[in-house]
Amino acid sequence: MSQPTKRARAAAAASATAEDPAREAWSLIVRLFQCGKASTMASCAEFDLSAAQAYLLQTLDPSKPVPMSSLAGALSCDASNVTGLVDKLEARGFVERQPDPNDRRVKMIALTASGKRVRAEVVDRLATPPASVEALSKTDQEDLVRILKKAVAPPLGRAAGAE
Amino acid sequence: MSQPTKRARAAAAASATAEDPAREAWSLIVRLFQCGKASTMASCAEFDLSAAQAYLLQTLDPSKPVPMSSLAGALSCDASNVTGLVDKLEARGFVERQPDPNDRRVKMIALTASGKRVRAEVVDRLATPPASVEALSKTDQEDLVRILKKAVAPPLGRAAGAE
DNA sequence: GATCGATATTTGAGACTGTCAACTATAGAC
DNA sequence: GTCTATAGTTGACAGTCTCAAATATCGATC
Numbered sequence: 001m002s003q004p005t006k007r008a009r010a011a012a013a014a015s016a017t018a019e020d021p022a023r024e025a026w027s028l029i030v031r032l033f034q035c036g037k038a039s040t041m042a043s044c045a046e047f048d049l050s051a052a053q054a055y056l057l058q059t060l061d062p063s064k065p066v067p068m069s070s071l072a073g074a075l076s077c078d079a080s081n082v083t084g085l086v087d088k089l090e091a092r093g094f095v096e097r098q099p100d101p102n103d104r105r106v107k108m109i110a111l112t113a114s115g116k117r118v119r120a121e122v123v124d125r126l127a128t129p130p131a132s133v134e135a136l137s138k139t140d141q142e143d144l145v146r147i148l149k150k151a152v153a154p155p156l157g158r159a160a161g162a163e
Numbered sequence: 164m165s166q167p168t169k170r171a172r173a174a175a176a177a178s179a180t181a182e183d184p185a186r187e188a189w190s191l192i193v194r195l196f197q198c199g200k201a202s203t204m205a206s207c208a209e210f211d212l213s214a215a216q217a218y219l220l221q222t223l224d225p226s227k228p229v230p231m232s233s234l235a236g237a238l239s240c241d242a243s244n245v246t247g248l249v250d251k252l253e254a255r256g257f258v259e260r261q262p263d264p265n266d267r268r269v270k271m272i273a274l275t276a277s278g279k280r281v282r283a284e285v286v287d288r289l290a291t292p293p294a295s296v297e298a299l300s301k302t303d304q305e306d307l308v309r310i311l312k313k314a315v316a317p318p319l320g321r322a323a324g325a326e
Numbered sequence: 327g328a329t330c331g332a333t334a335t336t337t338g339a340g341a342c343t344g345t346c347a348a349c350t351a352t353a354g355a356c
Numbered sequence: 357g358t359c360t361a362t363a364g365t366t367g368a369c370a371g372t373c374t375c376a377a378a379t380a381t382c383g384a385t386c
Contacts, residue, residue, distance in 0.1 A: 026292030128188030148191035
């Protein structure tokens with residue numbers, strides 16, 4: 001802790017620019033997510049779902065089918081990727097492709113009855129936080145929720161107030 | 164909101180059990196991370212690195228080589244996976260395998276000079292938060308940092324106070 | 327110091343994710 | 357009707373990741 005040259009530069013980068021709390025917060029969120037990854041994967045495995053499949057399932061609104069293109073948008077991935085994921089979930093009877101009466105090009109993806117059941121379980125299971133989050137004080141947890149709510153976009157169906 | 168049966172169950176699961184702030188916080192963190200994923204991938208692409216490669220680079224401590232098994236632990240993935248990632252980074256001259264004088268089985272992964280440079284840039288770039296985080300008030304950002312710091316494990320080298 | 331069971335790393339096979347480019351079918355405009 | 361744009365699918369390919377099997381080395385034991 002004595003040569004400002006290399007040492008300081010490395011330290012500043014390592015701690016992700018301490019002068020900007022937004023950058024630091026983001027780095028911490030990424031790290032936290034990463035440290036929960038193992039448990040997330042394990043949860044998915046319990047349902048014989050890959051992370052991508054589970055996330056797609058989670059993204060679906062049980063009460064409202066969405067076109068595949070919307071899914072591609074929500075998952076920020078290529079449309080052709082969604083085709084493959086839906087194929088697998090459809091093969092297991094969790095989702096089905098429905099025609100859109102207004103546009104015969106689009107296929108609406110809807111959860112089946114069994115899909116809704118599984119989705120509910122998956123969502124519940126994936127919400128299980130790593131121990132380090134559980135260990136925070138109730139106050140910290142509530143503050144976290146309050147702040148994070150401002151920072152996340154609303155899920156697929158809800159357009160900030162619509163229902 | 165009238166039939167407690169299906170409706171309530173689905174709603175409770177969908178909002179990630181509002182009664183437990185830890186669960187809700189975790190769900191929000193996952194969502195937030197996901198919404199920053201696209202930008203993260205783009206940042207990695209700028210350096211011609213995959214997300215996994217960038218993350219491995221980021222995990223390395225510029226001042227201290229670590230055995231591959233530690234990396235596997237830190238990335239929570241199989242050791243054989245680390246072999247492949249290190250192969251690619253080594254081919255580009257960012258890391259090198261060094262012998263461990265104490266145990267000839269282990270290979271210590273060290274950043275090269277160019278690897279240290281790239282790592283610093285990558286770390287800096289990946290710390291760039293999505294707009295929604297940037298948009299939070301300074302107070303919220305600082306609270307976030309304060310709380311999140313308690314919830315993340317220290318990085319590879321630092322054993323909670325050692326240096 | 328030879329042997330045995332554990333550990334670090336590598337290799338190869340195989341599943342899955344994800345991208346791109348090409349294709350089909352349909353929509354909407356002119 | 358013809359043209360251009362869009363939704364979804366397909367096939368080729370790169371990358372990640374896991375598992376099981378191999379190799380080298382360690383540490384302890386006889």
